[in-house]
Amino acid sequence: MPIRIPDSLPATAALEAENIFVMTEHRAMHQDIRPLRVLLLNLMPTKITTETQILRKLSNTPLQVEVELLQTASHEAKNVATEHLESFYTTFQEIRHQHFDGLIITGAPVELLDFESVDYWGELCDIMEWSRTHVHSTLHICWGAQAGIYFHYGIPKHELPQKLFGVFEHRVVKPYSPLMRGFDDGFRAPHSRYTTVKAADIEAHPQLEIVADSPEAGVYIAKSEDSRHFFVFGHPEYDRETLKAEYDRDIAKGLDMALPAHYYPNDNPAATPRNTWRAHAQLLYTNWLNYYVYQTTPYKLEDAGRE
Template sequence: MPITLPENLPAFDVLQNEGVMVMGEGRAARQDIRPLRIGLLNLMPKKIQTETQFARLIGATPLQIDLKLIRISSHETRNTAAEHMEEFYRPWTEVADEKLDGLIITGAPIEHLPYEEVTYWDEMKQIFDWTQTNVHSTVGVCWGGMAMINYFHGVPKHLLDQKAFGCFRHRNLAPASPYLSGFSDDLLMPVSRWTEVRQHEVDAVADLIPLIGSDETGPALVSDPGRRALYVFNHFEYDSNTLKEEYDRDVVEGKAISVPVNYYPDDDPELPPTNRWRSHAHLFYGNWINQIYQSTPFDMERIGLESM
């Protein structure tokens, strides 16, 4: 089954050329089927790149997905054309009365700030509460995951002395989890952050279940069944060149940056990087979509009233 996107969204042609099944909104409206409604609250500066990355992953499942692009109501982006935002994104205040089967909250380049100093923190708190009444299952990614786990459970984030940057080995801590179906015992995940949550502080919360972790970079994926949420502190969704683009940008700007760990062949930035996480990225988001499909109410008005 395809993912439903506006035909003039840049991701439509990109994914269609990659062989991902995509469907225009007009054709989707004629389908006698209830698609899963998945929202993407996109907090990243490069909106088009981020929406394409997530659409690629959730569009690879056998189910029909209706992707809704959402932005913060109280914040105007400066890195994406206003015309793109106006045409394809809706402010959260406009969707606050609606129900979603799933929601992805992305990272944001504000991790150095205390949560309370983020200009749109009050709206984020409203959104976190809204996920408990209007969203069946939520995935928070990087800053989005750290902010959610802090808001719901008080787990703090800690500033790192050096940026965690590269592809780090991780362990599968819960092979029986349905979210890790098909996962190997260890895997690589791209990491790019200046902050971390710490394993012992996650372990101190009885309601949280660690699923993936790294000896080098700490927790990577945590399940929160009581909140119907998953917290992903690293970046399954990254393209092959995303870390390269970050590295090249910082080099050009003269910033102190190390070559991303275990990313380039022989750690040589002159060589093209190799993607060794793509299969696990598709597995994770496919498993998440499958769990939503099996447990979400057919009557969307009952979302938020029934547990997974």
């Protein structure tokens, strides 16, 4: 079924070229159904790339999904045109009295900063606190997952000896979790981060459980027992070339970067990377939307987030 996004959003053309059913606002206005309302808080500097990647993953859903794009007002984005933000993004003050079926909080390249040193940390805390009463289920990604699990449950992040960078093997820890429905016992997923959370800290918290992990990359997915909060510590939304773009960027800056692990065929950066995580990434987003948003969210949107 379709995702519903603004008619002129740059992602529209890219998704339609991939035969993904995109419903424009004009067509959606003539359908008499309640779409799922999903708010995407995009903290990544490459906003157009990130919004396209995540919209692609939200495309295979049981109902029409209306996506609203949210930016932080307390941070000035430098890698996207002001016109794009003004045309397609809203701010927290504009939506704080609304309710949403789902919220997605992306990663951000600020891992080596203490949470409290991030210039928009106060605003992000306000959004995460608001989500307790105005959002049915929230999906946190990479640094967004570290920030969310710290804010909601006090789980700290720890700096790694070197950047965790590449595509790693994972295992399903909770095979009967609906989130893992359809997953193979083992699957691959990309990571790109300098910090981590410890499995022991999550396991010691009575309201949290680990759903999937990796011998090399550590905890991949954790969730709250009430299914209101999901924490994905990798980047399942990444495209084939995303890690390559990050590697090329850092090499161009003169940084001493290791090759992304398990990514290039024969570790040859001149070779085209193979996307070996696409199917499981799609399944992860689809399962979250289906089992934890669509099938459990209240029909009256104003009740979303309320006990």
